Amino acid sequence: MAIPGNLLSSTTESIDPNTSGWTSKLNSTITQGVGGRNGNGCLAVKSVAAGEMQARTVSSYAITAGTVYETFSDTAGVVAERIGIRWLNSAGTEISITWSLTTAGASGGWHRVSVAGAAPVGATQAQVLLSSTETGANQYHYWENVYLGLPIRVQGNLLPFNTESSEVDASGWAAVVNATVSRQVPVVQWAVDAYNVGGHTLAMTAVAAGNASVLAVDRPTVTPGVEYLAYAYLNPPTLAAVAWIELRYYDATGNQIAAQRSTLATPPPGAGMYRQRASLAAPANAATCSVAAGLDGASAGQVLRLETVVVTVAPKLQSGSVLPYADSSIEQGVAGWTRTAGVATVAQTTPWGIAFFEGSYALAITSTTATASTIRSAKFPTPGGAGLNWRAQIIAHIGAGTWANVAVKIRWYDAANTDLGTSAGTTYGISPGPWYVLSSDGAAPATATQAAIELVATASATNSVLHIDQIVLWQVLPQTAVSTVDADGYIQLTLRELPLDYLLTVYRVSPDGSRTLVRGPAGLLSLNVITSDLMIIEDHEAPLGVQVYYLIEIYNPAGALASTRLSTSATLALADIQEAWLKDPGNPQRACRVLVQRAPDWQRPIEQTAYVVRGRRNKVVLSGQRQGLEGDLAIWTRTDEERAALHLLLDSGSVLLWQADPGMGVDDMYVTVGQITEARTGGFAQEPWRAWTLPLVQADMPVTTGVNGAAGRTWQDVLTEFATWGDVRTAYATWEDVLLDRRRG
Structure with a gap:
């Protein structure tokens, strides 16, 4: 690829x-x-x-x-x-x-x-x-x-490219104690499409025996209360030493005010690269952050290598989950998980990568006897009030022995931390082999403001081990929702709780039952791989004034239909029926709403050859297939901004979608636009109105065209890559170029 x-x-x-x-x-x-x-x-x-x-x-x-x-x-x-x-x-x-x-x-x-x-x-x-x-x-x-x-970097990374990768030099790092900083290129095989890893690594060498550490010199700004995640690939020395990564926070004067260390489980399983993660919410007085890494108990000359160092906003393993990343992923220890009854012990799996569903570690629940034990998370806020439905979900796997069952419950608390009891919960029997998704719903009782996830795990053999990972708690919202955005001419379709790595097909269904595939980033949404449990689709090709709904088909990775969904109906409105939309399906940000002066008088050309036969009155005419509609659309633009926007829309020469109110007697139509005429309407020279003639030729719906977008880029990426707004203006010609990361030259 x-x-x-x-x-x-x-x-x-x-x-x-x-x-x-x-x-x-x-x-x-x-x-x-x-x-x-x-x-x-x-x-x-x-x-x-x-x-x-x-x-x-x-x-x-x-x-x-x-x-x-x-x-x-x-x-x-x-x-x-x-x-x-x-x-x-x-x-x-x-x-x-x-x-x-x-x-x-x-x-x-x-x-x-x-x-x-x-x-x-x-x-x-x-x-x-x-x-x-x-x-x-x-x-x-x-x-x-x-x-x-241009450098391929991790999107959303607060650290600049050279600190992330050390591909230019080692200037993004400084020794803190007992260390020197350099670069090395170890022999490492990466996936063919892992484009932001490989090549130079930052090498920290211990000067003498003892603890050694280095620190990124950058201090990216953070927002108090937001949880951030730091991670890097660590390549520890083969001899025993404890390797770690640490997320650090600083106040406005540069004083360190908080830190969260995450230690690579020792001994590591080999001599490769191991991703280690550390997460922590920024304190109330936090202004900046950085990343440190090091070795505890190093021998003189031992080397710790770092690859792809990232600080970013911590992800939610389920959209809307109230659990911090540390409690969901178990990547830096057991977080807030404790045993409240029974004999089971709670620990992080070791070594690195021995058992996990997400990240590199899982929570290991070990029972020495064939009895039940209760394991509980810390308490987390559940805003919204009484009666709202919440769902607790874990992914579980038997590591050793056998388990009779696992019950998943939600325990509720009020603002004073008073225990309000648990939801009824759901009990599951599990067998050795795969990872199982175990979930349970519960309605928040009166006065509840907090909740914890509670597991009652019953071992049926001594020395049994249960692995738990990707633990989430979220308010249950509709799996499928639609809303109209009339001002911008599209319908928004929201899909929640999608299964990762499954395949997705989305149809728009018209009143006559006809189905049309909806467009996504890679083209029409037909058997596209699901990469997020939440997907928000903007359907800019939805018809005006026609009630439609959406059919969602979800297929397993083998291509077999697993489930279907139907949305509610929605109708996209146009406030002024004298207006029409002109849209570029691949660049919906360029859509223009224009005032129609006159609809086209349509022609349908046909290729014909006429032959005169001697002695016959009538010609013999050989005809090809009659072609699509052709005609001139006359429109007005009313402001300089509308005029500039229409030029931008027409500049690419792409196939456009013309949409008018159904009462105008014109169906939605994909068209190409020929040589345009932009004329003044008379009056003063300062008059902003322009009369346009757009020669239209009917075209087929673009099938492979995807919706252009930021592809995961955020303003944070722009802030990280450019020191000043002047640098941004130098690199990009337009704001659309900023959105699409299209730099000059």
Whole structure:
């Protein structure tokens, strides 16, 4: 699959179907190899003689001086390697090369190399360089899945790219105690589509025996009361030492006021990279935060490597859940979970990754006897008042022994922490094998303001272990809801409690029973993979003045229909029937509501050839199929803003949707617009009204066009990537470009 944002062509990126995007630069010949990861092809670079050999991209790619660019590739060979960005001026002359460090070792398995750097002054173009130093002639080195472009970073990360990745240098980090800071490139195989990992890691080296730590120098701002999550891949030393990551908060004067440490379970299961998470709500006086990492009990010379360091707003494992991430995920210990009755013990699973459903750990409930034990969470606010329905849900798995049953309940409390009792609860029998979803509903009693999740787990054998993960408590809202947004011309469809990794199809159903697929980010929503339990769909192609509803089909990952849903009906209104909507299905933010001067007088052309037959009165006419409607739509724009918006809509030349009130006798129609005429309406020169003639040709509904959007980007990403608003204006031409992250050049 194509790497998003890649300046390289798909052929140059994947070396499929050929090597036309690459050429030899030094001491090498190139051919197409097989066994690649991004398609079967790969670039096989063969040495002519012993020594360094290089290959480069055939093309040079336009870049902007001063902007940071990144390149990476998956590679394999018998020697270590490096990758570089070759900077060229407008004449094609080399200015300099930004090289990665050489990989710490060689590997015949695919592993990642990468580097990033700012384009130097005078640079207008860049090439990718691949380099390895072979020990003899006719030795091969393999490359594949190559990227060149703007840095690919974790969206929502409060830390800048170089602190996250250390791909430029190690300046984003400082030693705190008993440590030095550097960079290394270990041999690590990552998933082919894990685009924001791999390459350089931050290396903390203990100077002497004892505790050692480093700290990110950045201090991103935080909002008091908001829960944040810090995480990173940790690569601890092979000898015993306790590795940890810590989220730290500071007040407005820079004093540290709170911290939450999360320790990698020891010993680690191997010598790889292990993601460790720490979360904590920002205190009332918090202004900024940072991330620290370190080793306790290190030996002199031991190294802790960090990869992909992130601070972001903590996710909710279920939309609307009132549990903090720590209590839901068990990623930094048992949080607020305790045993209130029975003999069972409560602990975090160990080692890292031995048992989990989300993250890397789970809650381990161990019973030494075949008896029942009660396990309870901390108390959490349940706003909204009496009578509202709440749902507690856990995901459970038998780790050892057998369990007769598990009861899931909600225990209620008032504002004074008075125990109001539990809901009736639901009891489940579970068997060894898969993870089970166990849930129970309960209505909040009078005066209840808080609740805890309570589990009564009954072991049926000694030394039985039950694993619990992804624990959530949320107010139950309708699974499917619709609302109209008449001012912007769309219907909003909200889908809740969707099963992750299942497949989703969404139809809009008209009064005559006809079904039309609804458009999503990747095109029409037909068997799209569900990546979130909550989905909000804006249907900008819903008809005006017609009552519609939505049919939702959910399929399991194998493609079998698992369930269906029906929404309530909704009707989209147009306040002024003299107006009409012109919309770009792929860019709904460009939609324009215009005043109609005159609807088209339609023509339907047809291809015909007439033959005169001697001796016959009538011609013989051969006809093709009659074509769709064609005609001129006359409209007005009333302000300069409307005029500019219509120009923006028409600039792309994309297929548009024209919608008018049903009373106008015109069906919704997909059209292409030919050469437009924009005329003044007379009067003063300052008159803002314009009369437009839009030549329309009926078109088919775009099938593959997806709805463009921010794709997860938030204002926090903009704030992190740019120091000033002036930098934003320099990088982007319009606010739409900011939304879609389309930078100049």
